[in-house]
Amino acid sequence: MFIKDELIYDFSINMPRILVGGKTGILDNVKKIVLISGNNVVVSCGRKYISVSGRDLIVRQLSEERMFISGDIDNIEFFGSRE
Amino acid sequence: MHYITVRVEGFDPQKLLSLCLKEGVALWNIRIYGNLEMTLKIEAKDLKKFMRIKGNRYRVTVLSEKGLKPLLYRALSNKIALIGVALFIFLIYFQSLFISEIRIYGYKSYTEREIREKLTVAGLYEGCSKSIDFDKVEIEMYKQFDDLSWIGIDLKGNLAEVTIVEGTKPIPIIDKEQPCHIVAVKEGYIEKTIAREGKEVVEKGDFVKEGDLLITGIIPIEDKTYTQDPENPELRFVHSDGEVFAKTIYRFVYYQEKEELHKDLTGREMPGFSFRIGDFTFNSANIFRPFDSTIYEERVLINSIRPFPMEFATNKQKEVKLRKETKDYKDIEKRAKQQLREAIKENIPESAQILNNSLKFSEEENIIEVVIMVEALEEIGKKIIFTPAIESEEGQSELGETTD
CATH class of the missing domain: 3.30.70.260 (ACT domain)
Incomplete structure (x- = not known):
């Protein structure tokens, strides 16, 4: 990765960013929660949206624009207008 | 949080x-x-x-x-529990004010019981306050034991560790003016006599028994100037001094088993555990005994005395097969020599010089008798004080204080 790309990645505060591993997902730049249930979590990251669907989803922590989700994650989707 | x-x-x-x-x-x-x-x-x-x-x-x-x-909040709202906790803390604190155990190290000639009794008299006993003056206890112990070289009391929690170092017995002060004889303390063949004061009454090769006179403190005055009554000669009483060396014979009998028992491990083992809380003990090895012959190995994991005596250990019972094997002559001789060294160390004074030794083996039904003969050269003289008046009147010594 070039430095320019890395900087864009680091400073893209209104873009969705998600890190998933095993039964854990960490969503960054969370600005607003659009929909939340045991099977689906949709959050707004400013310009775009992230949808995490699965089973027995629990929000372990929600603070400082970061959401920590645990459960069986089946699907991750990104929504939003094309730029 | x-x-x-x-x-x-x-x-x-x-x-x-x-x-x-x-x-x-x-x-x-x-x-x-x-x-x-x-x-x-x-x-x-x-x-x-x-x-x-x-x-x-x-x-x-x-x-x-x-x-x-x-x-x-929950804990503070429960008054009964609070009182219980306070009482518990008080009890722990209260029991920490007393000495719960005394361990004594370093004693040799005295028994532990003797030392404990003297410590009790000095004010240190199990259950006494920890605030007692240990210097006073030490001084009191020095007063009670003449040959105490050093005593140290170390307090570790509720445990008092008393370490003592015994010195040599105090040398009795000999009054050089007091007349005395030198007599034999054990039987032997006289090898050498050095009389610094007094008169030798034994010669080289003489056999003496315990109590026999070796150097006398009564010396007749031979004065050629005046004629003396041959029945009542003039006598001079001296404090005998000197060394008398004699060859002494020691005989020791030891026994050895003809067959030696060997324990061969079979590889099978039974793990277990044991614990002790206060006087209550439990050992799984006492209940489960799957093998006929075993070697018991124990490993202590916890051993504490505070707040109460407690021990926890794991153990193993290792199965063994017993096998008897007849000892060969070399082993018997090797063991006999070891017994000889032990006998010399235990029974013969360090100052004695070993001149000769011999081993004699005789076989009996299941055992071998080992007779050890040791010839040693040692000093056998001991001073015995006598009173000149009685000596001169009755012609025999009045045994008084004896000195080495």
Whole structure:
């Protein structure tokens, strides 16, 4: 990765960013929660949206624009207008 | 930390969560139940803010409180438990004011019981206060034991460790003016006599028994100037001094078994454990004994005396096969020589010089008798004080104080 790309990645505060591993997902730049249930979590990251669907989803922590989700994650989707 | 778990009921729970996110209220463990209900955990300090955010749209019920603060509140509200804890702390503190155990190290000629008795007299006993003056106890012990070189009392919690160093017995002060004889303390063949004072009465090669006179302190005055009564010669009484060396014979009998028992491990073993709390002991090896012959190995893991005596150990019973093997002559001789060294160390004084030794073996039904003969050269003289008046009148010594 070039430095320019890395900087864009680091400073893209209104873009969705998600890190998933095993039964854990960490969503960054969370600005607003659009929909939340045991099977689906949709959050707004400013310009775009992230949808995490699965089973027995629990929000372990929600603070400082970061959401920590645990459960069986089946699907991750990104929504939003094309730029 | 102080956390509160709440149940939130109302429409659009996501709106409330978004507001919390915006206002900087941290939430944990958000669980959604249907469209109208969710539970979450919140820090107590944020609860007021949370209640303001939720307004009238949601109903909030506190389910539980966790953390140090509620725990303290709960504990402090239970008066009986508080009294119990205070009593427990007091008991622990109270029992720490006394000495619960005394261990004694370093004694040789005295028995532990003797030392304990003297320590009790000096003021140190199990159950006495820890605030006693240990210097006074030490001084008292020095007074009670003449040959005590050093005593140290070390306090480790409720345990008092008493270390003593015994010195040599005090040398009795000999009055050089007091007349005395030198007599034999054991039987032997006289090898050499050095009389610094007094008159030799034995010669080289003489056999003497215990108590026989070796150097006499009575010396007749031979004066050629005046004639003397041959029946009542003039006598001079001296304090005999000198050394008398004699060859002494020691005979020791030891026994050895003809057959040696060998224990061969079979590889099978039974693990177990044991523990001791106060006087109560339990050992699984006493209950489970799967093998006929075993070697018992124990490994102590916990051994403490505070707040109460406690020990925990793991053990193994290793199965062994017993096998008897007849000893060969070399082994018997090797063991006999070892017994000879032990016999010399235990029975013959260090100052004695070993001149010769011999081993004699005789076989009996199941055992071998080992007769050890040791010839040693040692000093056998001992001073015995006598009173000249009685000696001169009755012609025999009045045994008084004896000195080495």
